[in-house]
Amino acid sequence: MTKPPRIIALVQLPPPMHGAATMNERALVALRKICDVTVLEMRFAKNPRDIARMRLGKLVMALGLWLKLLLALRRKPDALYICFAPTGGAFYRDCLYVMTAKILGIATILHLHGRGLQAGRGHWLTAFLQRHAFAGQTAIILGKALRNEIDGLQCRSKIIANCLPDTAFKINHDPISTTTPRLLYLSNLFRSKGIDDVLAACAILKQRNIDFALDTAGAEGDLSTCELSQLIHNLNLSDHCHYHGPVDADIRTKLLSNANLFLFPSSYPNEAQPLVVLEAMA
Numbered sequence: 001m002t003k004p005p006r007i008i009a010l011v012q013l014p015p016p017m018h019g020a021a022t023m024n025e026r027a028l029v030a031l032r033k034i035c036d037v038t039v040l041e042m043r044f045a046k047n048p049r050d051i052a053r054m055r056l057g058k059l060v061m062a063l064g065l066w067l068k069l070l071l072a073l074r075r076k077p078d079a080l081y082i083c084f085a086p087t088g089g090a091f092y093r094d095c096l097y098v099m100t101a102k103i104l105g106i107a108t109i110l111h112l113h114g115r116g117l118q119a120g121r122g123h124w125l126t127a128f129l130q131r132h133a134f135a136g137q138t139a140i141i142l143g144k145a146l147r148n149e150i151d152g153l154q155c156r157s158k159i160i161a162n163c164l165p166d167t168a169f170k171i172n173h174d175p176i177s178t179t180t181p182r183l184l185y186l187s188n189l190f191r192s193k194g195i196d197d198v199l200a201a202c203a204i205l206k207q208r209n210i211d212f213a214l215d216t217a218g219a220e221g222d223l224s225t226c227e228l229s230q231l232i233h234n235l236n237l238s239d240h241c242h243y244h245g246p247v248d249a250d251i252r253t254k255l256l257s258n259a260n261l262f263l264f265p266s267s268y269p270n271e272a273q274p275l276v277v278l279e280a281m282a
Helices: 019-034 056-073 088-103 124-134 144-150 195-207 225-234 249-258 275-281
Strands: 006-011 036-041 079-084 107-112 138-141 156-159 182-186 213-217 241-243 261-263
Touching: 006 019, 006 056, 019 036, 019 079, 019 275, 036 056, 056 088, 079 088, 088 107, 088 124, 107 144, 138 144, 144 156, 182 195, 182 249, 182 275, 195 213, 195 225, 213 249, 225 241, 249 275
Parallel strands: 006 036, 006 079, 079 107, 107 138, 138 156, 182 213, 182 261, 213 241
Antiparallel strands: none
16 A cells, blocks of 8 residues: 655644634644644744744744754655744744755755745845745645746746635524624734724714614734724723634634625735635625
């Protein structure tokens, strides 16, 4: 009997909960059906607000993970699968991991959950690392609109769109029992995800005497729960807004079922195919 391919999976997994970590969980389920998978977890943050922060502890953990990867690669697996960061300090970290595998002759599959490679090519070092990390490898992108991210990188590509579990489609379609329009903002509390714009728009509704109720849900990001409460208070929206905190899949489904309008005015520069938009569509 033929042995299954041996894969090293270098991935972020929840917690903290975010789109890439969720999709990595689903990728592992698929890989384990056909491969012998060794998981090396990229756990550099305990909560969403720490993801983009540069800390000395993260550097130490990144080097420790590199040593674990080096030991695993010396066993000559068939491939390295990595959740590859397209920007920031994590990009340079992931280039180290990919180039180490490349030097040892191990093929790499780079799964891009966001955008940012194209924007980074204006810097000579970033462009140099992109070319050498991706050359001859396989990149997974989320859709045709993101093909320009890997233009000129001399790599193979495969489109694998983000997806949802079957439970996401089991929505309660009973008529909403209130005449007050229910609005929903569902994302971790990062200003780039549009929470300020949502509240500013709701303030205009209040000024125009338009009735509404706003549900917000998500973990703290660069906006704390105290700052959110203060912002709601300053805009005189306390009677209209309810913050649910971090929520699990069942509560997200319930909130979406009860909403008339989903709001997500994201300006996050690396946004690609947000899972929350797919959930709202479902």
